[in-house]
Amino acid sequence: MKIAVEGCMHGELDNVYKTLKHLEETQNIKIDLLLCCGDFQAVRNEQDLKSMNVPPKFRSMNSFWKYYSGLEVAPYPTIFIGGNHEASNYLWEMYYGGWAAPNIYFLGVAGVIKFGNVRIGGLSGIYNARHYKSGHFERPPYDQSTIRSVYHVREYDVHKLIQIEEPIDIFLSHDWPVRITDCGDWRELVRQKPFFKQEIEEGRLGSKAASQLLGKLKPQYWFSAHLHCKFAALVQHGEGGPLTKFLALDKCLPQRDFLQIVEIESEAGPYEIQYDEEWLAITRRFNSIFPLTPKGADFRGVNLEMDDCRQWVRSRLQQRGCKPFEFVKTAPCYDPSQSNFHGSFAGCHWNPQTESLLQFLDLPYLLDKNPESTDLSPYPSRSIGRGPVDYDSEDIPIDDLEDDDLSNVQDVETEL
Numbered sequence: 001m002k003i004a005v006e007g008c009m010h011g012e013l014d015n016v017y018k019t020l021k022h023l024e025e026t027q028n029i030k031i032d033l034l035l036c037c038g039d040f041q042a043v044r045n046e047q048d049l050k051s052m053n054v055p056p057k058f059r060s061m062n063s064f065w066k067y068y069s070g071l072e073v074a075p076y077p078t079i080f081i082g083g084n085h086e087a088s089n090y091l092w093e094m095y096y097g098g099w100a101a102p103n104i105y106f107l108g109v110a111g112v113i114k115f116g117n118v119r120i121g122g123l124s125g126i127y128n129a130r131h132y133k134s135g136h137f138e139r140p141p142y143d144q145s146t147i148r149s150v151y152h153v154r155e156y157d158v159h160k161l162i163q164i165e166e167p168i169d170i171f172l173s174h175d176w177p178v179r180i181t182d183c184g185d186w187r188e189l190v191r192q193k194p195f196f197k198q199e200i201e202e203g204r205l206g207s208k209a210a211s212q213l214l215g216k217l218k219p220q221y222w223f224s225a226h227l228h229c230k231f232a233a234l235v236q237h238g239e240g241g242p243l244t245k246f247l248a249l250d251k252c253l254p255q256r257d258f259l260q261i262v263e264i265e266s267e268a269g270p271y272e273i274q275y276d277e278e279w280l281a282i283t284r285r286f287n288s289i290f291p292l293t294p295k296g297a298d299f300r301g302v303n304l305e306m307d308d309c310r311q312w313v314r315s316r317l318q319q320r321g322c323k324p325f326e327f328v329k330t331a332p333c334y335d336p337s338q339s340n341f342h343g344s345f346a347g348c349h350w351n352p353q354t355e356s357l358l359q360f361l362d363l364p365y366l367l368d369k370n371p372e373s374t375d376l377s378p379y380p381s382r383s384i385g386r387g388p389v390d391y392d393s394e395d396i397p398i399d400d401l402e403d404d405d406l407s408n409v410q411d412v413e414t415e416l
Contacts, residue, residue, distance in 0.1 A: 033079065035080070180211070313361070
């Protein structure tokens with residue numbers, strides 16, 4: 001199986017797909033899957049731009065809307081995670097994962113799926129210690145604080161991933177695991193990016209949560225993006241233990257290292273995206289403590305014995321099949337002939353895919369609960385309008401590494 005891995009997409013789907021087509025034609029290969037390591041920017045319309053932490057002068061529709069509308073169809077199965085420049089309102093609808101557009105699958109805030117017999121996991125967002133222990137309290141429309149905190153990694157999602165026992169072949173994170181630079185040519189990295197030096201020396205460059213998952217899951221491959229440079233590392237898990245090949249990639253720009261083709265042993269195709277039994281069981285087990293306020297999850301009392309839950313999920317999958325629920329549009333699509341759309345904010349949509357998955361798992365739909373609400377009804381009313389949102393004109397750094405501007409980041413020529 002040949003898998004293309006891309007760094008930060010930044011909405012440049014047309015250019016990435018054209019590059020893959022060119023590679024197929026010039027190298028006489030067939031690419032089976034595209035993975036994207038965040039900043040995908042699944043922007044459906046101009047309203048979605050208001051939920052993306054990007055200064056107004058950098059807001060652009062780019063090309064995802066074509067695939068959402070059906071004007072274009074992704075020529076390769078595409079799987080992506082979220083970064084720190086996303087249409088967070090849309091990704092929140094698919095917290096558990098789902099089709100963002102036909103043939104384009106979002107792994108969720110945290111998730112595991114199968115593509116053929118290759119098991120792929122991922123964690124969306126970036127690490128920030130201030131919000132790591134918090135719950136998912138942010139709701140659209142976001143203010144100047146929550147538009148940034150909404151993409152910060154939460155302990156709850158990491159804890160769910162830590163429960164995974166079966167081998168993971170590929171794992172995706174947007175930011176790098178902290179100390180991953182110890183396992184690669186960090187001197188060359190610093191030579192190219194001298195402003196990384198202090199963070200590397202102090203052990204601050206990267207995500208502590210991702211590092212914890214790397215040590216627990218020990219996947220064959222780990223791919224990241226975020227820092228807009230290419231960097232490779234080889235992680236040895238204990239003496240004589242398994243190896244993880246790590247690769248970070250750049251964003252889609254000319255003359256930049258934003259793409260890598262990796263060949264992985266697998267069963268013969270055809271290949272398709274399927275739900276993962278173990279992950280669905282973990283999701284079902286932990287959903288009762290899903291933290292939806294600033295207060296974090298209380299993991300005490302959660303039964304970690306998964307056999308009965310897995311058997312229940314297995315039975316359901318045998319009855320229905322393992323294919324994800326079908327894509328459904330939940331918002332109007334951008335029309336370039338009618339720019340500057342000023343329609344009303346529709347609030348938090350119930351995505352039919354999410355609703356169907358939760359009903360399949362016999363779980364309540366909680367995503368549009370107000371963090372301050374005392375309503376414990378498992379199925380509140382749909383599409384709660386929350387009024388307009390105001391934005392100030394202050395520019396936020398385009399590549400928010402918690403206020404570090406990486407607009408001049410160059411590429412690194414390290415190979416995997």
